[in-house]
Amino acid sequence: MIQILVKTIQMLLCISILVIVHELGHFAFSKLFKVHVEKFVLFFDPWFSICKKKIGKTIYGIGWVPLGGYVKIYGMSREEQNMRVDSSIREKISNNNIKFCSKSSIKRLLIVSGGIIFNVLLSIFIFSGLLFLYGEVKLPTQNVKYGIEVDSLGKEIGLQNGDKILFVNGKFIPYFNDISKEILLGEDITVDRMGNIIHLSLKNEKKRIIFDKKEFNFIIKPRVPPIINSVIKDSLAYKCGLKKNDEILSINSDLILFSDQIKDILYKNKNKLVSISFNRNEQLMNKQLILDNKGIIGIYLKSFVDMDQIFSFEKKTYSMLGCIYHGAIHTYMVLKNQILFFKNVFYFKTKAYKQLGSFFSIAKELPSEWNWEVFWVLTGTLSIWLAFVNFFPIPSLDGGYILLIIIEIITTKTISEKFVEKSNIIGFFIISCIMFIIIIWDIFKVFFS
Incomplete structure (x- = not known):
């Protein structure tokens, strides 16, 4: 129960930060260009709000549906010019130009783009801060001296324990940390298998093996000696x-050389008496025991991150400016990988669409114990994803408004208000249907898989 509570609090905090920052982008540019903001609401508030308070000329509130939020900007629709407004600002409206639709195209474009801009800046800020606090630890691929250890999914796509990955998509990957991601997004792998060069194709059929899972869990690790942790x-x-x-x-x-050999050998000898030889402080020792019917003896083995004496890691720290630069680079790479993954969603043979999720999937990715580093990595990743999704040129999304404003700038003609209104209704219906389908699918994955 405590674990669920921790995950829920982290998820709500993550969504709240993303929504507040996004809407703050619209709010900040509106204030900059002296456009009146009627409401600033965290989460949606159909029928009622959890709380609300008027500060100055703007109402701030918290809704009860944690699927987003909104700012209500006066004059987004030209028809609003004739609507009745708060008496406290009626005089100001008559004397000053505080309507969105009365501003220049560039100012309207910046107001509409504000949420996307602020989400990008948030992502850069988070990744820069993480680099400043924790630095960066990477394992050069050339230092993975024993090859790789793969899970059952890796074996299904043709990899084997001990393979040394030479290239992905014909490109050498400098750091082992990036190899799993490159394989997910790539189309072929070149490996050294006991001196033989093997080419593995990752076409749609193989991608389907990776993505067509209820639980997405693709792991490649450096192969390590079997040392008890x-x-x-x-x-x-x-x-x-x-x-x-x-x-x-x-x-x-x-003979045992690597950790991945132990499980199979123990299982092979289940319910039998086995003799285990091991090295303790340079002394050869031996113990005998009778295995149970599962072949489990109750040990955790060290992973490569615990073996500084075997693997040479690169540990980097940056200056403040260096953190900002590399934070921006990291944000770009996260966005690039998200776009490449999104392309797979439309190749139905890969079944990558099965990995789409809503806030239930977000909660599942969060640790059951509070971990600020994991929380901020996920928040930074989701922030740039939110910016990317909102940039889609779909009516009722920021990208839809951006497209219409750009068309107005190019054609120097005002788009019909009826066309905008109908487009937004259609866009809202499409987005609502997509969200509904994703949420239902996510509920099915999380609770009935």
Whole structure:
């Protein structure tokens, strides 16, 4: 229950930050150009609001549907010029030009684009801040000396434990951290398999293997020696005396070189007496135990991040300006990868559309224990995604308004108000249907998978 509560609070905080910053973009440019903002609302408020307060000439409130938010800008529709407005600003309207529709095309374009601009800036700010606080730790691909360890999904697309990845899409990937992402978005892999050069195709059929899953979990790790990281109390390993930092060398007559070999060998010998040889502080030791019917002995093995003595990591820190520069680069790369993934959504053979999700998927990605670094990475990623989606030239989205204003600038003609109104109704209907389908699909994935 506590884990669900932590995830829910993180999700609501994440959505709140994204919505407030987005709407603040519209609000800030409206104020800059002296356009009256009637309402600033976090979350949607059909029928009623959780709370609201009038400050100055603007009503600020919190709705009860956590799917977004809005600012109501006076004069977005030319018909609003004739509508009745608050008596406290009626005199000001008659004396000053505070209507959106009365501003120049460039000013209207900036007001409408404000949300997108602020979401991009938020993403850059978050990634810059993370670089400043934590620096950047990367593993050069050339330092992955033992090749890779793959999960069952990796094996399905043709990879094997011990493969050394040479190229993805004919391009050398300098840092191992980026390889999984490049494979997801790529079309072919070149690997060195025990001295043989193998080319693996990642066409739509293989992409389908990756994306056509209820649980999306594609993992590639560096292959590592089998060194114990921790022993579960009262487990078979605990009772027979295995300890942290013991390096397992063999099980019965099977020589063990890498962590990925252990699980299969233990399972093969389930319900049997096994002899485990291991290295403890440069001393060869041996223990015997009888496995259970699952072949589990109760140990956690070290991952590559725990092996600085084997893998040489590059640790980078940046100046303030360097953090901003690399934060902007990181934002661009996140956006680029999102666009490349989005392209796969429209290739129905890949079934990448199955990985689309709503706030339920967001909550699932958040840790069950509060972790600020993970929270801000996800928030920064979603912020640039929100900017990208809002840029779509669909009526009722920011991108739809941007397109209409650009058409007006190019043609120097005012677009019919009836056309704009009908377009927004159609656009709103399309977006509502898409959101409804995604939410229903997400509920099905999360609760009934």
